[in-house]
Amino acid sequence: MPSSVPSSPRTRLVRRPERANHDPAALRAVLDSQFVCHLAWQSEAGPVCVPTCYGRLDETLYLHGAPASRLMAAVRQGPVPVCLTVSVIDGIVFAPRACGHSLNFRSVMVMGNATLVTDPEEITRALAALTDQVTPGRLAECRPMTPADARGVAVLALSLAEASMKQRQGGPSQTDDPDQPTDFPAWSGVVPLSVVAGTPEPAGPPRPEPPSLARLAARYPRP
Amino acid sequence: MPSSVPSSPRTRLVRRPERANHDPAALRAVLDSQFVCHLAWQSEAGPVCVPTCYGRLDETLYLHGAPASRLMAAVRQGPVPVCLTVSVIDGIVFAPRACGHSLNFRSVMVMGNATLVTDPEEITRALAALTDQVTPGRLAECRPMTPADARGVAVLALSLAEASMKQRQGGPSQTDDPDQPTDFPAWSGVVPLSVVAGTPEPAGPPRPEPPSLARLAARYPRP
Numbered sequence: 001m002p003s004s005v006p007s008s009p010r011t012r013l014v015r016r017p018e019r020a021n022h023d024p025a026a027l028r029a030v031l032d033s034q035f036v037c038h039l040a041w042q043s044e045a046g047p048v049c050v051p052t053c054y055g056r057l058d059e060t061l062y063l064h065g066a067p068a069s070r071l072m073a074a075v076r077q078g079p080v081p082v083c084l085t086v087s088v089i090d091g092i093v094f095a096p097r098a099c100g101h102s103l104n105f106r107s108v109m110v111m112g113n114a115t116l117v118t119d120p121e122e123i124t125r126a127l128a129a130l131t132d133q134v135t136p137g138r139l140a141e142c143r144p145m146t147p148a149d150a151r152g153v154a155v156l157a158l159s160l161a162e163a164s165m166k167q168r169q170g171g172p173s174q175t176d177d178p179d180q181p182t183d184f185p186a187w188s189g190v191v192p193l194s195v196v197a198g199t200p201e202p203a204g205p206p207r208p209e210p211p212s213l214a215r216l217a218a219r220y221p222r223p
Numbered sequence: 224m225p226s227s228v229p230s231s232p233r234t235r236l237v238r239r240p241e242r243a244n245h246d247p248a249a250l251r252a253v254l255d256s257q258f259v260c261h262l263a264w265q266s267e268a269g270p271v272c273v274p275t276c277y278g279r280l281d282e283t284l285y286l287h288g289a290p291a292s293r294l295m296a297a298v299r300q301g302p303v304p305v306c307l308t309v310s311v312i313d314g315i316v317f318a319p320r321a322c323g324h325s326l327n328f329r330s331v332m333v334m335g336n337a338t339l340v341t342d343p344e345e346i347t348r349a350l351a352a353l354t355d356q357v358t359p360g361r362l363a364e365c366r367p368m369t370p371a372d373a374r375g376v377a378v379l380a381l382s383l384a385e386a387s388m389k390q391r392q393g394g395p396s397q398t399d400d401p402d403q404p405t406d407f408p409a410w411s412g413v414v415p416l417s418v419v420a421g422t423p424e425p426a427g428p429p430r431p432e433p434p435s436l437a438r439l440a441a442r443y444p445r446p
Contacts, residue, residue: 010268016289036312036326040263040272045233049263049272051310051330066239087274089259091421092439098354098365099372103259107274131321142321143407149322171426184366187433189425193443198314198415203394210410216315220416 010111011164021106021165030108030165031056031086033219035134039063040083041114043070054084055129056160061110062117062126063156072116072154079113084158091192095172096184104190106167110160117155120147126155136219137212197222233334234387244329244388253331253388254279254309256442258357262286263306264337266293277307278352279383284333285340285349286379295339295377302336307381314416318395319409327413329390333383340378343370349378359442360435420445 021027031054040049048071055062061084065072074080091104117123124145131139172188197220200213244250254277263272271294278285284307288295297303314327340346347368354362395411420443423436 010266036310038261038263038272038274038308038310040261040270040306042265042270043233046304046334047263047265047270047306048334049261049306049308049332051261051308051312051328053326081269083263083270083272085261085272085274087259087261089274089418092357094358094361096366097372098350098362098368099375101354101357101361103276103357105274109272111269111271127321131324134315134324134326135317138317138324139321141409143319143409145321149320152322171424185430186364186366187425187430187436188427189423191423191436191439191443192421193418194421195416196419198417200412200414201394202410202412204411207408207410213410213414216414220414 008111008162011109011162016166019166019168021167023165026106026167027108027163027165028056030088030106031061034086034088037061037063037084037086039071040085041071041074041080043074053130053134054086055126055131055133057125057129059160061158061160062129063114063158064127064130064153065156067152067154069154071114072156075114075116075154075156079115082112082114082158084110089193090169091190093168093170093172093190094186094188096186096188100172102168102172104169104192106165108163108165110158110163112159112162114156114158117157120150122157123150123153123155126157127153135212136215141210141212195220199223231334231385234332234385239389242389242391244390246388249329249390250331250386250388251279253311253329254284257309257311260284260286260307260309262294263308264294264297264303266297276353276357277309278349278354278356280348280352282383284381284383285352286337286381287350287353287376288379290375290377292377294337295379298337298339298377298379302338305335305337305381307333312416313392314413316391316395316413317409317411319407319411323395325391325395327392327415329388331386331388333381333386335382335385337379337381340380343373345380346373346376346378349380350376358435359438364433364435419443422446
């Protein structure tokens with residue numbers, strides 16, 4: 001990733017540019033802390049927005065899907081313009097005025113052309129990245145991947161060259177609520193939100209919990 | 224909402240139709256339990272996918288934004304085709320094979336034309352719905368909304384007429400992993416994920432926590 005996040009005309013923030021974060025490490029940290037994105041593309045029937053997993057390898061995000069899906073059929077005809085967005089909701093911001101409420105969040109938007117990955121070795125690397133993106137360290141615990149595994153899915157690549165990050169943190173602000181009357185007796189502040197894991201539910205023969213579950217518990221605390 | 228979720232050609236599930244949920248109450252429950260969606264539309268620069276809040280009133284979803292935003296400028300020229308997606312990640316599904324892993328999830332996709340709301344009373348109702356969608360009961364605690372509040376934002380409406388729901392629940396399946404060797408010693412099962420609230424962080428003068436925070440705690444348990 002470059003030392004600063006370059007903004008292209010379409011990734012430059014038009015609204016609330018003060019919420020842009022141009023630190024590539026912050027952008028990478030958001031991507032690396034998550035595994036679900038929303039992917040938008042223009043289908044023949046209109047815009048489509050689907051939640052899907054991704055995996056990052058250096059400057060490329062990889063996506064996978066069924067070879068028979070509509071998006072994969074489109075990409076087989078050539079690169080498809082997409083917008084990939086990863087969003088983290090960090091909290092709800094309460095203000096005295098309804099329209100002064102806000103959300104604390106971090107979001108990354110990547111624009112570019114999704115291309116079909118055809119090199120079998122790159123497909124295998126991409127599937128490995130996807131597996132470890134969801135649960136770091138999981139790949140090493142799985143049955144080794146076979147050529148049949150790689151043939152069963154289609155893999156897309158999307159460059160991080162055009163990416164932007166936007167965020168809001170902190171309590172209610174005068175900017176959000178310029179005429180906020182401090183004497184209106186409504187509770188103000190922030191309710192933080194985060195994702196936690198429940199107790200793992202084993203399937204199949206009893207086995208000790210593997211190291212990847214401990215790493216997952218570090219990311220998503222258990223009760 | 225109709226008694227069954229009608230599927231249009233573009234909301235009918237092509238991939239994994241067994242994951243469709245045609246129960247309108249289930250679809251409504253997903254929408255009502257969340258407040259953030261991802262909205263996709265086709266801009267001049269390509270597809271755009273933005274996280275944003277929504278509020279549901281009967282068969283309409285309302286969205287708000289800055290009047291000067293690119294989407295609002297487009298909608299002022301006429302209805303804009305959009306895809307609105309609400310996704311809930313319920314857990315990570317572990318299987319012996321990397322490609323047998325999956326996610327438990329519920330997602331709702333709404334396709335249609337976003338239209339600009341111009342009636343001041345409907346704008347006020349929409350902003351009220353948005354406020355209470357994020358935190359049920361919050362509106363009644365806020366300073367009453369003024370005409371200036373309504374003038375400061377642009378509001379979009381999107382009908383729920385074309386909506387579909389997809390979900391996956393449960394442990395690793397033979398369908399996902401047809402050649403899953405039961406003797407491969409990898410832990411299998413599900414790690415549930417959910418959203419929780421942290422301790423509220425008050426801003427401004429000390430005030431007792433209002434009823435809306437208790438309701439929020441019912442949705443997002445505190446530690």
